[in-house]
Amino acid sequence: MPVVEASAVVPVPPDVAFAVSQTMAxxxxxxxxxxxxxxxxxGAARPGKGVRTFTRSRHGLAMVSEYVSFAPPTNVGMKMVRGPWFFEMFAGxxxxxxxxxxxxxxxxxxxxSFRCRPAWLRPxxxxIGIRLLTKDIHKRIQGYARGCTDPAVLNNL
Known part of the structure; x- marks a missing residue:
């Protein structure tokens, strides 16, 4: 199963870094x-294990995901419940x-991590998924790092 990953060091402690990652509109x-x-x-008021989230990407694709773990300030995990047809499985x-x-x-x-479908098309x-998702995850973590220094974000956590 393909996996893509990106890391960044941000100038805030883990509790603040976690909180920034969980901001909504x-x-x-x-x-x-x-x-x-x-x-x-x-009707969920805040993220947590079992909570579902709707997300529409800049590409116009929509996904419903569910928090499968939520352990502030150390980690969070989500899995796709419903999403683009070409993903058999997607998790973050x-x-x-x-x-x-x-x-x-x-x-x-x-x-x-993800798995494309149909199986015969995976090779x-x-x-292609690795290339596109790697590009997106790197842009996304760079934006996240900027968010960890943005007073408008930090002052509203």
């Missing part, structure tokens, strides 16, 4: 270049650890 739109629309579903995980040798900073690591689809 309108704060989310300040830093996340991937998300065009995102909200919690089923984010880890936040104190940055080595940088007090008050956090190493944030984001990881996606072609997986490398």
């Amino acid at each position: 309108p704060l989310r739109y300040r830093w996340d270049p991937f998300v065009r629309e995102q909200y919690l579903m089923d 995980g984010w880890r936040f650890t104190p940055a080595p040798d940088q007090p008050g900073h956090t190493l944030a690591t984001w990881r996606y 072609l689809a997986d490398p």
Whole structure:
């Protein structure tokens, strides 16, 4: 199963880094270049294990995902419940650890895993998915790192 990953050291402690990663509209739109629309579903007031989220990407693709883990300030994991036809499976995980040798900073690591369908197309689809998702995850974590220094985001956590 293909996996893509990106990391960044951000100048905030893990609890703040985690909180930035969980912002929703309108704060989310300040830093996340991937998300065009995102909200919690089923009347949920805040993220948590079992909560579903609707996300529309800048590409126009929509996905409903569910939090499968939620452990502030260290990690969060999500899985696709419904999404683009070409994903048989899609999941994401984010880890936040104190940055080595940088007090008050956090190493944030984001990881996606996926499986394309149909199975016979995977030899072609997986490398394309890796290339596209690698590009997106790197842009996204760079935006996230900017969000961790944006006073408008930090002052509204």
